[in-house]
Every structure is written in C-alpha cells, then in structure tokens.
Amino acid sequence: MTDLKKTPLFDLHETLGAKMVPFTGYLMPVQYPLGVMKEHVQTRTHAGLFDVSHMGQVIVRAKSGTQADAALALEGLVPMDILGLGVDRQRYAYFTNENGGILDDLMIANRGDHLFLVVNAACKQADIAHMRTHLSDTCTVEELEDRALIALQGPAAQDAMATLTNATSEMKFMDVANVNLMGVDCWVSRSGYTGEDGYEISVPTSHVEELTKALLALDAVEPIGLGARDSLRLEAGLCLYGNDIDVETTPIEANLTWAIQKVRRNGGARAGGFPGAEKILDHIENGAPRRRVGLRPDGRAPMRDGTQLFADGTSDNSIGIITSGGFGPTVEGPVSMGYLPQDLAKVDQEVFAEVRGKRMSARVVALPFTPANFKR
Amino acid sequence: MKYTEEHEWLRLEDGIVVVGITEHATEALGEIVFVELPETPIDVSKDDDVVVIESVKAASDILAPLDGEIIEVNSILIENPALVNEDPLGTAWFFKMKLKDDGELDGLLDEDAYKELIS
Structure with a gap:
C-alpha cells in the first residue's frame, strides 16, 4: 500500500x-x-x-515552433488526422503498434501552439517513453505533474x-x-x-x-x-483500455474504425504512415476476423469480463469472450461488451455465455446501450 | 439469532431455520442486482455454494451454513434483488432449511460474537 x-x-x-x-x-x-x-x-x-x-497530461510541442510539425510527427504514431485538427478542437485517438494492436487510447487537443494529450494512467509512462523515442527529433514531450x-x-x-x-x-x-x-x-x-x-x-x-x-x-x-x-x-459503449482494447485488438476489431479519418486511409492524402498501417488498412478494406459488439443477456445475471462465449448451448469451442460486463443502472439490466467472429457480429444474433458452468443466452445489440447526450 | 463467519444469519422458527445475510454483508457488497436461488428441495452440506448474488461490483456465493435440506427459497428476490439491501434481516431472507442436527446451531456465533467479528 x-x-x-x-x-x-x-x-x-x-x-x-x-x-x-x-x-x-x-x-x-x-x-x-x-x-x-x-x-x-x-x-x-x-x-x-x-x-x-491519475490520468496523464502531456504536452507535445514542435521544436521548430511550427504546430504542423508536431501534428505530422504525432501522425507517425496514431492513425488520426492531427494536421487537420482545428485550433481549440479535440479528437479521440489511439497509439498503434507494428502488429496493428492498440497501445493506449487517448485524447489529443490542438491548443494553438502545442498539442495537449490526456492518456490512461496505467499507460502513461509507456506512452511518454514511446513518444520520446519516436518524436524527439522534432518535438518536446512534457508530462505535466x-x-x-x-x-x-x-x-x-x-x-x-x-x-x-x-x-x-x-x-x-x-x-x-x-x-x-x-x-x-x-x-x-x-x-x-x-x-x-x-x-x-x-x-x-x-x-x-x-x-x-x-x-x-x-x-x-x-x-x-x-x-x-x-x-x-x-x-455508453466506450472502451476501457486493458479490457475492451489492448495490443491484441486492431482498431477495426475494436469497432473503432470511425476514429480513423479518410485522409489516413487508403486513397487519402496521408494514407498509412503509422505503426501497423498495413494490417489496419487491410482490415478496413477486407474486414477483420472478429468484432467488438454490445450484448444484452436474456436473463438477469450479469456476464462479466472473461466470460467465454459459445455459438450454442452445448458446443465445446469458445467463439469469443466478454471484455466488460455488469449491471447497467440506466438500462435496468445486465449489459456486456465482447468479441465475436465477424459473421456473428450482427444485431439480434443469439450467442451463449458460460456463467458458473451454465450456458445462458444473450443477444447482440447496437452500441451504445443508452443514447449519447452530447452538445453537438 | 445465530451468525456465521460468512456473514449469514440463522433464525430458528418452529423447527425450520431461516437464512439470510447480515446488514454488514449488504453494506460491503453494495447494491444487489441479481440473485440466483437453488431448486428445492435440495440436500446440502455445510459450505456448499447454494445461492449466487451479484452486486454492482461483483458476484459472490452464499454457502450452506450447516448440513441439511433446503425446503423453500424466497423467490421474491429474483424479481426484486434490491430488497436484500432494503430489508436484509427481514423480508429478504434467502432460504429455509431443515437441519440434519439442530444441535449444530449451538456451534455458530451468537450476536455478541458476531458483533466482535465485524468490529
């Protein structure tokens, strides 16, 4: 302690x-x-x-003094359009690795003369080291303590x-x-x-x-x-790093493709150029083997993270896993997120979870479970 | 009233033992959102997992406090798990059982001993 x-x-x-x-x-x-x-x-x-x-607050600043240099440098680590991020605007992003997995998810804000990043507590030291390794030629990386x-x-x-x-x-x-x-x-x-x-x-x-x-x-x-x-x-259908996304999940599998702007995809002006681009862009073009979905258990028992998923009530082979799950007080029932093979990752698909040795049915539903209430 | 170290209470009524969990247990668990009860009647041995309860935080098992037969469960809890938080010592009992040996009740904690356990 x-x-x-x-x-x-x-x-x-x-x-x-x-x-x-x-x-x-x-x-x-x-x-x-x-x-x-x-x-x-x-x-x-x-x-x-x-x-x-507890979350990490980090400033990335171009050594040249030109903000675009910092934006372009950071684009080497995330598959997002940072150059096109307007002043006083923020964007959801993730650091990818060479295998197309996710190292961390974060927020990136353009604050005029620097980029302001908020990263997960558990990843912040690794994120800062990662940025210093790859950005130090062009940028300073400062953790705000x-x-x-x-x-x-x-x-x-x-x-x-x-x-x-x-x-x-x-x-x-x-x-x-x-x-x-x-x-x-x-x-x-x-x-x-x-x-x-x-x-x-x-x-x-x-x-x-x-x-x-x-x-x-x-x-x-x-x-x-x-x-x-x-x-x-x-x-709200939002991912928890370490549960719903990690180095084993590509952004397409994680159903986070929306966060990759067109300019970074095939045919875009700055397509690729981030770690794991080949695999990630291939998943966008040709689909990924599995996908993160929302699941509503038919019964009242919560299906928590780590629960194995099956195609039916008897088969031995697990087809997927629950990565987050519990009771949703607003939904007034159990809610879960997990990964299923692409062909089963469709709304209303019935699957079975093994909870305390018993197979219990659940249905794939659209995310989020509760409607977002943002000020657009 | 008798208690177990697993935070269950037992009340002997006309030769039948009614079992629930203590207020201390419900406070530690948080809001109960799910209760799974056994089919009855069922023979149980001390420390068998007989009931599953899930709170907003996690799943927990309730164990059979002694050897015997569970003859009735409180099905209201399936529809209204929150009752466990509202009235743990009263209407939110979990099951009723016939003990193999009523004398074994004497080996459980009395109120003073339980209070000391949780203090």
Whole structure:
C-alpha cells in the first residue's frame, strides 16, 4: 500500500466519506456514501464530479515552433488526422503498434501552439517513453505533474459550470478552451467518459480542491467514484483500455474504425504512415476476423469480463469472450461488451455465455446501450 | 439469532431455520442486482455454494451454513434483488432449511460474537 500514489483530492475524498481502493497505482475513490447505483443515476439525471487526476497530461510541442510539425510527427504514431485538427478542437485517438494492436487510447487537443494529450494512467509512462523515442527529433514531450484533472458530467453540467464562468456554455462537443475559473487558468474540454454532456477540466494542483468544492457545493452536483464511472462508460459503449482494447485488438476489431479519418486511409492524402498501417488498412478494406459488439443477456445475471462465449448451448469451442460486463443502472439490466467472429457480429444474433458452468443466452445489440447526450 | 463467519444469519422458527445475510454483508457488497436461488428441495452440506448474488461490483456465493435440506427459497428476490439491501434481516431472507442436527446451531456465533467479528 505504501507505493500507492494519491491525487491532490485525496483528503477531500476522505472527508466526503469515499471508499478508497488501489487503481493503476493510485488510491482512488470507488464510491461515496451515495453508492454506485445512485451515483450512476445522479450523473445521468443531474451532474457528477469525477477525480481523474491519475490520468496523464502531456504536452507535445514542435521544436521548430511550427504546430504542423508536431501534428505530422504525432501522425507517425496514431492513425488520426492531427494536421487537420482545428485550433481549440479535440479528437479521440489511439497509439498503434507494428502488429496493428492498440497501445493506449487517448485524447489529443490542438491548443494553438502545442498539442495537449490526456492518456490512461496505467499507460502513461509507456506512452511518454514511446513518444520520446519516436518524436524527439522534432518535438518536446512534457508530462505535466502540476495539474489535476476533474470531469463534470451530466445534463446539469452546463448550468453548473455557468455558475463559475460564462465561457463554457457555448462550447460544443470536443471543443477546448482556456477558461478562467475562480481566478485560475483552466483548460476545459467539452467531453467525457459517460455518454453525457459535460466537461473535463485541467486545473493547477494548487487550486483543484477549491474548484472541486465550489462545484460540489451546487445542489445538482455530487461526487462520483470509479464504480459508477465504469457502469456509465459501459452503458455508453466506450472502451476501457486493458479490457475492451489492448495490443491484441486492431482498431477495426475494436469497432473503432470511425476514429480513423479518410485522409489516413487508403486513397487519402496521408494514407498509412503509422505503426501497423498495413494490417489496419487491410482490415478496413477486407474486414477483420472478429468484432467488438454490445450484448444484452436474456436473463438477469450479469456476464462479466472473461466470460467465454459459445455459438450454442452445448458446443465445446469458445467463439469469443466478454471484455466488460455488469449491471447497467440506466438500462435496468445486465449489459456486456465482447468479441465475436465477424459473421456473428450482427444485431439480434443469439450467442451463449458460460456463467458458473451454465450456458445462458444473450443477444447482440447496437452500441451504445443508452443514447449519447452530447452538445453537438 | 445465530451468525456465521460468512456473514449469514440463522433464525430458528418452529423447527425450520431461516437464512439470510447480515446488514454488514449488504453494506460491503453494495447494491444487489441479481440473485440466483437453488431448486428445492435440495440436500446440502455445510459450505456448499447454494445461492449466487451479484452486486454492482461483483458476484459472490452464499454457502450452506450447516448440513441439511433446503425446503423453500424466497423467490421474491429474483424479481426484486434490491430488497436484500432494503430489508436484509427481514423480508429478504434467502432460504429455509431443515437441519440434519439442530444441535449444530449451538456451534455458530451468537450476536455478541458476531458483533466482535465485524468490529
């Protein structure tokens, strides 16, 4: 336990009565006294505040001083259009490896004179080393250790932010902006990991507790732990790195092809040029052997990650696996995501999961399980 | 009322033992979202897995507290698993069993011993 790190909000979590658990090297709040189910519903109906300070915040800056040089350099590591990413805009991305697998997924924002990246906590050291190895000729890669990150999510998020600033209400989904909150320069994006409207706020460590307390003082805002964060993202059909995507899954298998812009695909002006391009572009052209799908169990039993999938009630050969699963409080039933062979990865397909030695039926459904509620 | 170290309670009513889980257990588990009960009647041995409960966090087994026969289950919990959180010591009992030897109840924890266990 002594090796576990604490975020700058650790003391506040304790004061709020959070149950703290180890998570990717940090002691993080898994739930508050409200409980996972009510925290989930709170975020869908009002607003929830999440401490995500464990995530990595990284600045990539061109040594030449020309932003396009940094964008083009980063395009050597991700299959996204970074050169075409507008100023004050953010984009979902992933680092790929030579086999076409996914090293991590991340957000990339164009903040004018630099690129701002938010990466997963468990991968941040590897991501930074990866970027330094491949980008150092042209870019500096700086990990920000003096900034915390919080997320305010839910339909009441806009009004909650409006109590502190008039600069965020007009932002659209995936816009980013420098916003002065309580006298401090914050970097705000209109994005999140819940399927709801909301913001992610990078704030200097010295001021995060004050800002968090101000937001929590509002009637519509409650603190939300990792438990509800997981059920919210699962209902939203969003991948958890290490569960739903990893070095063994190509982006096409992971059903994340939408994140690869045309300019990086065959026929595009900057086609390929990222690790694993040959395999990834081949999967786009010719299909992948398997695909990530949404699954609704027919019964009430949750089908959790690691559960094997079968074509019928008796056959011995597993055809796939569940990578995330649990109870969806908004769906009011069990929900799962997993991988199936391409020919079975179609809506309404019946498959069987082996739960505690028993075969239980489930059906492929379209993702997300709950409609996204973004400010477009 | 008697208790097990697995956080079950047992209440003897007219020669039949009613079994549920303690409030302490439900607080640790979080909101219960799924309950799977055995077909009855069924002979069980102490520590057999007899009930599966799943919370928002994870799946857990409830064990047979002693040797005997489960003669009735509380099917309401299948439709309303949340009742386990709302009324764990009352209407959310899990099963009723006839013990092979009622005398074995004496070997379980009494209320003071259980309170000490969870303190």
